Ligand SMILES: [Zn+2]
Ligand SMILES: [Zn+2]
């Protein structure tokens with residue numbers, strides 16, 4: 001996959017009112033290069049030797065969230081998954097679909113959910129929808145799964 005351009009990263013940082021620093025650049029680069037939402041741990045792994053220390057990655061992500069460059073996409077096994085905010089709108093994140101069988105979570109970037117109706121006394125600032133069920137890879141009827149068993153030898 002192509003490395004996100006440094007110019008794009010600098011522009012994003014500036015649009016969020018953040019100074020361009022090496023940790024911010026590398027962490028944002030890892031987030032943009034990822035195929036989907038990633039944990040702090042996965043960011044560190046993806047960056048390898050280039051990775052800033054844990055505290056710096058944590059603080060960098062916090063700064064990104066405050067600047068609305070990054071969203072917490074979903075929580076799994078008590079760990080947050082982060083993703084760039086540019087595939088979401090101001091009022092809502094694209095929905096995420098977690099498969100109860102294989103455990104994968106997919107971004108449904110094409111899906112627009114209607115906003116929740118107003119509730120008296122509450123102010124909705126952001127909507128985040130998480131769906132659960134069987135993903136396309138797992139929804140095949142059980143009897144056909146024998147076909148998928150890879151032949152060895
Ligand atoms: Zn979002
Ligand atoms: Zn699945």
Ligand SMILES: [Zn+2]
Pocket residue numbers: 037073083094095096106107108
């Ligand atoms: Zn997503």
